[in-house]
Amino acid sequence: MTNISIEAPETVRGQPYPGAPDNWRRFFTFSTDHKVIGIQYIVTSFFFFLIGGTFSMIMRGELITPDADLVDRTVYNALFTMHGSVMLFLWTFPVLVGLGNYLVPLMIGARDMAFPRLNAVSFWMIPVVGVLMLSSFLVPGGPSQSGWWAYPPVSLQNPTGNLINGQVLWILAVAVSGVSSIMGGVNFVTTIFRMRAPGMTWFRTPAFVWSVLAAQLIQLYGLPALTGGAVMLLLDITIGTSFFAPERGGNPVLYQHFFWFYSHPAVYVMVLPAFGIFSEVLPVHARKPLFGYRVIAASSILITVVSGSVWVHHMFASATPSWMRILFMVTSMLVAIPSGIKVFGWVATIWGGKIRFTTPMLFALGGISNWLFAGITGIFLASVPIDIHVNNTYFVVGHFHYVLYGAIVMGIYAAIYHWFPKMTGRMYYEGLGKLHFALTYLGTALTFLPMHPAGLMGLPRRVASYDLEFAYWNVIASIGGFLLGLSTLPFILNMVSSWIRGEKVGNNPWRAYGLEWLTSSPPTVENFEELPIVVSGPYGYGRSRPLVGNIPNPGLTEFPESLTQQKS
């Protein structure tokens, strides 16, 4: 074999920040380094993930018995509202922005994002969102109780009569999060369009970058619609306009249009980066090029386009005219085509590959299997007759949790494990990682699978008490929910201890083929000693072609067995 050395050159630079964690203080500063900001995003949002998870476990504790006995019904309403809002606005969005922040400039061979200071400002808005959102527990009347979608007229109720009430704080939090997301969207799109390394044409750009681009384009065209709706809702609550208030002649259904015009594509904002992660992780751990790379890359953009015209499928039961139902049923089902293309591409990638069941690979495969299931129930829900039958039942809850936890959170975990050696220069403990995967996968199935039969039987969502006939499925789901809570413990233990004492594994432990692995681990400030000149496309496994022309760079060697069997 005439393979090229894969070690990145050990550059010694006079860098202000040597590797982590000896310099952990920099994560608490207003840093403009995209790698610091990325980790700030990931860690901060994981903290909110734990808070949102605590809310959900209180709810699962309440639902373990048919009666509303653990918490008051109003508290339960506040809990599901806050659970949804925290998980979406403070965990899933920001953690994916964090991963994108860390990886996109490295993957496209840029020194930083296009607007580093704007990037830092976007991040520091996230704690503000968290404070606004959670401080609503302290105001009289408590947090918003209208669910994460805040439909009027429920969200227009203001029993305390105060100007500063839970609903207003919720809108303000969402508005700040929206500003942060728009700034992030502008930053990502500019970076990806204009900062790619010399020679990195569009079809040499990794699939993850494509998916982040597709997701951020959705933010740019979709989020303003939600902003518009939120402004009108805020005016209705605070100064008494009548946009959405039916008793004053307003039209509450219009809010639903504004809300879902963004919030359905928002699902793709979250799931597209997860798709990108699968597309990156599978080739590395199966030692094969990504099958159908160009089609997979282009299908991300196709999802962006189609997602702009699917939103009414959330409103089949909102007195929607039948021509509209049929139209949006068809467009919603169209999304299955690009998603299906991706799944076929992933399966073909691992087919006949030298698969190594490392933790990131397990999470990626688990995520894809869950995505397949969630996609199929998604087709159910896009179909008008079934949707009207299961509208507002646990079937819907089960479906979107399979998307969000089963596919997206698993993808996030896969990314964190896969790029952990990149971010820290150290390897995580494989045993703890596998334990984490087993608990997560089992917990996901136990929690969210029972919601489907319960929903088909007619268990409505957002209720604190239910008929005895649903008890069986609810008890199983609650046990699974606690298991999911438990599953974060080995993860936290693994991350903290590996970052401090994990084995140092050099710059490219996975023998991966990509620009981000060409530089040192953790990368220095400004990433590259010399900007790489890209001379071939990504995923060159088994091709013995250099990736860049101007610095020594990876060919491919055998994947070392020792990495899959680590002492933990």
Add this chain to the structure above:
Amino acid sequence: MTAERANPSGELRNAQEVEVNVRHHQEHDAAGNSKFGFIAFLLSESVIFLSFFAGYIVYKTTTPDWYPSGVTGLETREPFINTLVLVSSSFVIYVAERYLHDKKLWGFRLFLLVTMAMGSYFLFGQAMEWRSLPFGYQSGLFGGTFFLLTGFHGLHVLTGILLQTLMLGRSFMPGNYDNGFFGVEATSLFWHFVDVIWIVLYTLIYVWQ
């Protein structure tokens, strides 16, 4: 190590040419990035207006009692003068930008001041119109949407004037605009954006009655 590089001569030469072009592009074109980003932002911002416009159209076509009692329509003469002033100010700020491009600072300042005066006249006319109206923002969907659209647009005009003030102030810092003037370009783009939005808004609210 046997550093075998596939076709080293051909691909490397190619790559070096690309490098020269693109690196120049990348490292010395921060202003280009800013412009790209600003246009992306404006396109995104326009969707807020588009959603308000869509809401207005839905409300106007579906509401049975569109006008509050005692209101038959909007006076169009003064708003039309206002429109003319705002739209022509777009040309004035363009002239200002050309002066700056030719490094003629006083011409730039003069025409920027004229733009600001025209913008302020527009805001003043808007305020006068608001004061004379027989309905308020609580007068049904007509009142609500009218004040939402004109108010939200007025906020943008105000932002534009503030940006212009900033640019005017910066022109007195010695050498500030010697190495490019992205700030002025962005202000100008923003002002054109505000104008185009107003033309749609005027058509929707005043022409279509």
